[in-house]
Amino acid sequence: MNTIEFLRRSYVEALRSVTSDPDRFAQLLRPTQDPKFGDYQGNAAMSLAKELGEKPRDVAQRIVDALPLGEDFESVSIAGPGFINIRLSESFLRSELVKRWSDPADGLTPLDPPQSMIVDYSSPNVAKPMHVGHLRSTIIGDAIARIYRALGWKVTADNHLGDWGTQFGMLIYGWRNLRDDEAAKKSPIQELARLYKLVNGLSEQNPTIARACRNETAKLHEGDPENLALWKEFMPWCLADLEKIYERLDIHFDSYQGESFYQPMLAEVVASLKELGIANESEGAICVFFPDPDEKVDKEGNLVPLFPPTIIQKADGAFTYATSDLACIKHRVEHLHPDVIVYVVDDRQSLHFEQIFHTAGRWGFTGAELVHVAFGKITGKDGKPYKTREGGTVGLETLLDEAVERARKVVDENSGDLDEEERANVAEVVGLGAVKYADLSQNRMSDYVFDWDKMISLQGNTATYLQYVYARNRSIFRKGNVLPEELDPSRTEIILAHPSERALGLKLLQFGESVAQAAEDYKPNVVTNYLFELANAYNAFFRDCHVLKAETPELRDSRLILCELTARTIRRGLDLLGIRTVERM
């Protein structure tokens, strides 16, 4: 159980003496911002006072009187207008830390009740090189999947590939007319990549080629056997190519159900929506309209719809991505029965998701909660979308290479004692970690400025800082010739006498509630904030409380236990974000 949940149990009971709805006010229990106020504060009295017509401090006093002081709470006091400040007892912290030692989940407690979730993220177009624009969805989506999995949910990570688009017309055209047989034999993926680039360029300049490509795409969509055969031949190559980069990023999907997968269902979707009167013909296209049930009107007295209409079948008969997304919801709900479906897609598609979520609801697919986890764009220092110096899009692979290269430079400058192989590994872990963490540590809604120096710089809230704290921590065990397994907090008393020891102990016990918070809001930056605070608490401890030179063997062991718990928590926390650690750096 999370520390705050434990506390809340007593708190709810105490609230029962002043309100019939204690759970609502128990939510107002939270960690204090300043340790001088204690560990947790309850803010219920002020708002309750109003309802009861009493003075806030009197209400607070009644709550405090009902709280069981003793074993678990060292002090409970009233401050200011009616804040209830709670300080946990050392014996409570100690016994929780002992439990934590043998907890394989490192203090993460399952979200109750455990449910199932589909996380839809990354979703690149196959056969086109991945670029910086795919980074956020991929990284944030993976973190959300990892976090929910760690909290006991059944998570399906699904990559909704763009595998049915116009790029295949170009590939088919190129393959037929411009293929280099030898190159194709040697590396079909590279040959496809070359052809895509080539034909894409050609068709921009040459309308005849552009038309030919569109024609090949149309034939594919109509089920032309030869084009379909080529598509089937290309797909495994494309997937293998994607897999390479996912492997490097340590990102793994449970399924790859892309646009092509839903293609056969689209006609039926349109038919069904028409039959139910949800979709209508308008200007030759089949559309879903969104009339406002409240019938709001504008200044001219015209009805204002909730949203503009969305087209599910174009006048030329083609389906749209709205159709595909609706088919996808239907399929997922009917076959996978998720409780929640999360779409990690950039903010610009907010309207689209509002439209299809609303439509799905009217269509009767209300079983799953549908969530659009939106995020802003990546910009350069000038505030404009991140581009290469030449103005082109930044390839993802190039970007990762540069991250590792930059990390390598720093490693070479600082870690002369590591051999070549270890340095390369450290550079990889640090470089990729920097890229991921820079993204995840930011509130996802705002645009974020891509800044190499800040990212790889090791001060402040960066992955490298945490990785370094971890490595220094491990160094203590090497230096002291101690194996963590040799420690045993059931034999060694954990001592929290120094304020820095106590603060670290408390911070360790707040891991679970932070991750739960991050999950609830789909905000990985809550985890990064926590880890940064934990690292700072550890640094203060490291400064104030010498471990190996502790005054007594008991104190030394106690501090080693705190070190080990910190290391585990950092490792686990970074793991939730898809970031690795190294023992030395």
Place this chain on the structure above:
RNA sequence: GCCCCCGUAGCUCAACCGGAUAGAGCAACGGAUUUCUAAUCCGUAGGUUGUGUGUUCGAGUCACACCGGGGGUACCA
């Protein structure tokens, strides 16, 4: 036109569905090194939270109106 998102220190960002004196990092200045890894740490300085009204015990957070930036808005995805 309408809708959505954003606006917090010079810069990059936090602030846990209204809580105590708005917190970090960078940059600046000052300090700590025969080290448990100085890639770390400590201190100083820096603010009318875009503006204005309102709601109340209490507002960066909520409401309304403006200002500024970005995005979306029926046949691309």
